[in-house]
Structures are given as C-alpha cells and as structure tokens.
Amino acid sequence: EKVTLSVIKADIGGWPGHSRVHPQLVETAEEILGRARGEGTIIDFYVATCGDDLQLIMTHKKGVDSPEVHGLAWDAFKAATEVAKELGLYGAGQDLLRDAFSGNVRGMGPGVAEMEITLRKSEPVVTFHMDKTEPGAFNLPIFRMFADPFNTAGLVIDPKMHMGFRFEVWDILKHRRVILNTPEELYDLLALIGAKSRYVIKRVYPKEGHSISKDEPVAVVSTEKLYEVAGEYVGKDDPVAIVRAQGGLPALGEVLEPFAFPHLVSGWMRGSHNGPVMPVPMHQANPTRFDGPPRVVALGWQISPRGELVGPVDLFDDPAFDHARRKAVEIAEYMRRHGPFEPHRLPMEEMEYTTLPGVLERLEERFEDIE
Ligand code: 13P
Ligand code: 13P
Ligand code: MG
Ligand code: MG
Ligand code: MG
Ligand code: MG
Numbered sequence: 001e002k003v004t005l006s007v008i009k010a011d012i013g014g015w016p017g018h019s020r021v022h023p024q025l026v027e028t029a030e031e032i033l034g035r036a037r038g039e040g041t042i043i044d045f046y047v048a049t050c051g052d053d054l055q056l057i058m059t060h061k062k063g064v065d066s067p068e069v070h071g072l073a074w075d076a077f078k079a080a081t082e083v084a085k086e087l088g089l090y091g092a093g094q095d096l097l098r099d100a101f102s103g104n105v106r107g108m109g110p111g112v113a114e115m116e117i118t119l120r121k122s123e124p125v126v127t128f129h130m131d132k133t134e135p136g137a138f139n140l141p142i143f144r145m146f147a148d149p150f151n152t153a154g155l156v157i158d159p160k161m162h163m164g165f166r167f168e169v170w171d172i173l174k175h176r177r178v179i180l181n182t183p184e185e186l187y188d189l190l191a192l193i194g195a196k197s198r199y200v201i202k203r204v205y206p207k208e209g210h211s212i213s214k215d216e217p218v219a220v221v222s223t224e225k226l227y228e229v230a231g232e233y234v235g236k237d238d239p240v241a242i243v244r245a246q247g248g249l250p251a252l253g254e255v256l257e258p259f260a261f262p263h264l265v266s267g268w269m270r271g272s273h274n275g276p277v278m279p280v281p282m283h284q285a286n287p288t289r290f291d292g293p294p295r296v297v298a299l300g301w302q303i304s305p306r307g308e309l310v311g312p313v314d315l316f317d318d319p320a321f322d323h324a325r326r327k328a329v330e331i332a333e334y335m336r337r338h339g340p341f342e343p344h345r346l347p348m349e350e351m352e353y354t355t356l357p358g359v360l361e362r363l364e365e366r367f368e369d370i371e
Contacts, residue, residue, distance in 0.1 A: 002116050003043070003307040004066070006058045007127050008073040009222070010110040013084030015050035018132075021049040022089055025080040029054060031077040041068055043159040043307040050285045050297045051131025052091075053238050054080060057299070059307045064114040067103040074101045075119055077110065094239075094249040111135075111222035113240045115203075118216060120247055123303040126255050128241040128313065132287050132294040133267035135239040136196030140257035143167075143193060143242065145250045146204050149184040155183075160211065160248035168203040169193060170223055177202065196227035197266060197350055211248050219243045219320055238267070256298060257314055262328035264335075267278045268292035272346050272354050275322045278328035281317035292328050293332040315333065 026047050031055065033045040041060065048055040056073050056108040060066070077096055082093035097109035097237070106112060130137055144151040146165045153328040154161045154354045164182045167190050171177065180189045204219040221241040245252045262276035268290060275293040285295045300313035337343035344350070 001305075002061070002063075002118055003303065004063055004069075004114060004116040005125065005242055005303070006060065006064070006066075006069055006073075006112070006114040007055060007069070007129075007222070007242055008058070008105060008112050008114075009051050009055040009129070009238070010077045011091065011238065012077050012081045012094060012096065013087075013089030013092040014094075014339055015087075015089050017090050018052045018286050018291050021052055022056050022084070022087060024055055024083050024087065025089075026082045026310050028083050031058060031074040032079055033058065033072070036072050041072055044309045046299075046309055046312060048282065048297070048299060048312065049296055050127060050129035051130070051238065051287050053131050055127075055129050055240065057127055057312075058311065059303065060308055061307070063116050064111035065104055065106070070103070070105045070112075071101055073110065074105055087314050093172050100317070106224065109224075111224045111237055111240055113220045113222045113242050115217045115220050115244075117244070118213065119296070119303060119305060119307070120212075122246070124125075124252060125301045125303060126245060126252070126300045127296045127301065127312075128243065129299070130240070130294065131285065132271075132292045133239070133265040133277060134197070134237060135200045135221055135225075135269075136193075136198075137263075137267070137294070138239060138241050138294075139193040139196045139199075139201050140263050142201045142204065142221065142241070142243070144258040145255050146219065147186060147189070151257050152250045154254060155248060158248070159261045161208050161250075163209060165218070166205040166207055166214070167193075167201055168205065170200050170202045171198065171227055172200055172223070173198050179205075183206070206248070212244075217309040218249050222315070228267045229359045236272075252300065252315075259296060259298070259316070260321065260324050262324050262331060264331070265294050266346055266350065267294050270354060272351060272356070273335070273344055274346065275330040275344075276331040278332075279316040279321050279324050281314045289332065290336060293328055327346050 029047045043059045046057045095109040150157045203217040222239045259279040268275040277294045286294040298315040300315045301311035335344045
C-alpha cells in the first residue's frame with residue numbers, strides 16, 4: 001500500500017521582520033488542512049514552523065506532484081497570506097511569487113519535498129526544516145547519513161545497508177542531474193556536492209537488492225530556487241527534507257548525528273552570509289541574532305499502517321545537542337567579527353542575486369582605467 005508524504009512550505013510573512021510565524025497563520029492553515037482531511041483529500045497533516053517559514057506536513061494517496069494536494073497547500077498559503085496582510089506582518093506573501101495556481105506549486109515560490117513510499121511494517125521518518133539558509137545546506141548532513149561510515153555505523157556493521165546507496169544530484173545552474181553510487185563513486189560525489197550552491201542532493205535511493213525497491217526514495221530535499229522564479233532577491237529558499245530511518249537505512253540516531261556538528265551554510269542576514277546551522281527544538285527556532293544564525297528543526301514521526309502521522313517528536317529537544325548549539329553560538333560570534341568581509345559575506349557570484357549590484361552600479365561611472 002503506497003502513501004505519499006508531502007512537505008510543502010512557504011514564508012508568507014514574518015513576525016516581526018523575518019523572525020517567526022505568527023500563530024494565527026498556523027491556525028488558518030490548520031483550519032484549511034483540517035477541512036481537507038475531513039473531506040478525504042489528505043489522510044493526515046501537521047502544521048509546523050521554523051523561523052518565518054510555515055510548513056505543511058501531509059500524508060495522502062495522490063502521489064507526488066498531485067494538483068489536488070499542491071492546490072490545497074496553495075489555498076492554505078493564500079488564506080494565511082490574507083491574515084498576514086491584516087496583521088501587517090513583514091513580507092506578507094513573500095514566497096508566493098505567482099498570482100494564479102496552475103496545477104503544481106513547483107516554480108511558484110513554495111519549497112517541496114515529497115516521496116511516495118510503500119509503507120514498511122514500521123515506518124520511522126524524520127522531517128527536517130531549515131530557516132535562513134538554502135537547499136545545499138543539506139548536502140553535508142545527507143551525505144554523512146547515507147555515505148559516511150564515521151557517521152553511520154550501519155554502513156559498516158549492518159549487512160542490510162553495507163552495499164551503500166545511490167545519490168541523485170542536481171546541477172542547479174544547468175538544470176540537469178546525475179546519479180552517483182556510493183561507496184564506489186564517493187569521491188566523485190564529493191567533488192560535486194562540496195560545491196553546495198551549485199550541486200544539490202535531491203534524492204537518495206537504495207541499491208538493487210535492498211529490501212526497499214531501488215526506485216523508492218529514502219531521502220528527498222526541496223531544491224526550489226526562489227531567485228530564478230522571482231528574478232530578484234526575495235529571501236533564501238529555506239529548505240526542507242524527508243528522511244526514512246531504520247531497517248536497512250540509517251538508524252534514527254544516525255540520521256540526526258550529522259547535526260551534532262554545526263557546519264557552515266549560506267543564508268543568515270539578508271541571505272548574504274555564511275554561518276553555522278544550529279540544531280534546535282521548535283520553540284527555539286526563532287532566529288533573531290543578525291536574523292540568525294540559521295536553524296534546523298528535526299521532527300520525528302511513525303507513519304501508521306493507515307498513513308496517519310504519529311508525532312511529532314521534537315528530536316533536537318535533547319541536551320546531547322547542547323554542545324552543538326554552544327559551538328554554533330561560538331562560530332556565529334567568530335564569523336560576525338568579519339562584518340562585511342568575505343568569507344562571512346558570500347562571494348560575489350552569490351551576491352549577484354541580492355541588493356548589492358544596485359550599490360555597485362552606482363559606483364560604475366567613478367571607475368577609470370589603470371595605465
Ligand atoms: P534498540 O535495541 O533500542 O531497538 O536499538 C537498536 C538500534 O538499532 C539502535 O541504533
Ligand atoms: P528569510 O529567507 O527567512 O525570509 O530571511 C530573509 C532575510 O533577508 C533575513 O535577513
Ligand atoms: Mg522572511
Ligand atoms: Mg525563512
Ligand atoms: Mg526564505
Ligand atoms: Mg495526526
């Protein structure tokens with residue numbers, strides 16, 4: 001029996017600035033999804049938040065890219081935008097970049113991570129929600145979960161996952177993709193995904209011979225690029241991801257372990273700075289220091305045989321992640337001392353999509369050639 005898990009998210013107004021989602025937006029989305037669950041469009045849902053991003057987590061039987069489910073998400077975002085406008089929230093409707101829905105929210109502003117899966121006897125899943133960063137921020141942790149034996153003991157000691165996994169990597173610039181196998185092509189994979197602003201892990205699949213079909217994703221990341229849709233800077237496309245765990249896949253703790261290291265990601269203030277990603281429980285996902293530092297929330301679920309979401313369990317609500325949080329604060333402090341200098345500020349190529357070119361343009365006529 002197949003069930004689809006869809007996480008669709010959008011920033012439709014911050015409270016205040018870009019800090020967090022106002023509870024009335026959550027209530028509005030809950031009402032609309034609640035009605036849809038009553039009518040049978042979806043099986044179950046949960047509305048979460050991370051920073052200023054509203055996150056719709058849904059299960060249903062309609063497959064990925066379903067016009068009905070995407071349309072439902074769009075309606076929920078639209079309705080919440082109306083509330084955001086009434087409250088005068090900051091950037092009301094920020095991520096809704098098109099006026100009319102045309103069957104699919106991809107390329108319209110919201111971020112999407114979806115997978116259609118054959119439910120196992122027990123289906124543990126983690127949904128990850130990041131704010132103040134971009135999809136490439138998932139490259140390092142997803143790599144470590146599914147390919148790094150120093151992170152995931154199961155790669156070494158569990159015969160069910162010893163054969164490794166397949167990574168689908170997207171070249172964001174050239175709109176193309178490649179599948180690489182690990183461990184055989186580990187170095188090729190790293191050659192690409194180390195360049196996280198260009199090459200982004202989109203999905204991970206099992207290999208032939210795994211108990212899960214090799215065509216069913218075991219991890220998926222949202223990879224929408226807002227600036228390509230908007231044509232100008234409208235905030236970073238704060239990403240989400242879905243990862244399945246246990247039973248020939250990384251154990252829950254192996255899925256979370258990469259976040260014990262607060263790695264550097266792009267985003268933070270004005271989407272223009274490098275900084276550490278801090279693993280936090282939901283109640284701490286309100287980035288305010290220099291609009292950050294970037295956050296990641298991990299929600300744990302068991303999907304019931306009927307497709308219901310049993311959860312969430314707020315997985316970073318564990319003092320064992322205190323050290324990562326402290327370390328993130330320390331790194332944030334260190335990075336901040338660089339002020340407007342690289343590598344705290346992003347390199348020029350990435351600043352192209354911000355407001356910086358507007359400043360540089362004004363200086364253009366002051367330049368003269370050097371002999
Ligand atoms: P339990 O013995 O608690 O089920 O744990 C097994 C396991 O795989 C932990 O990673
Ligand atoms: P968001 O992408 O979370 O809206 O943040 C934008 C920003 O400019 C923060 O300083
Ligand atoms: Mg915002
Ligand atoms: Mg955001
Ligand atoms: Mg954003
Ligand atoms: Mg429920």
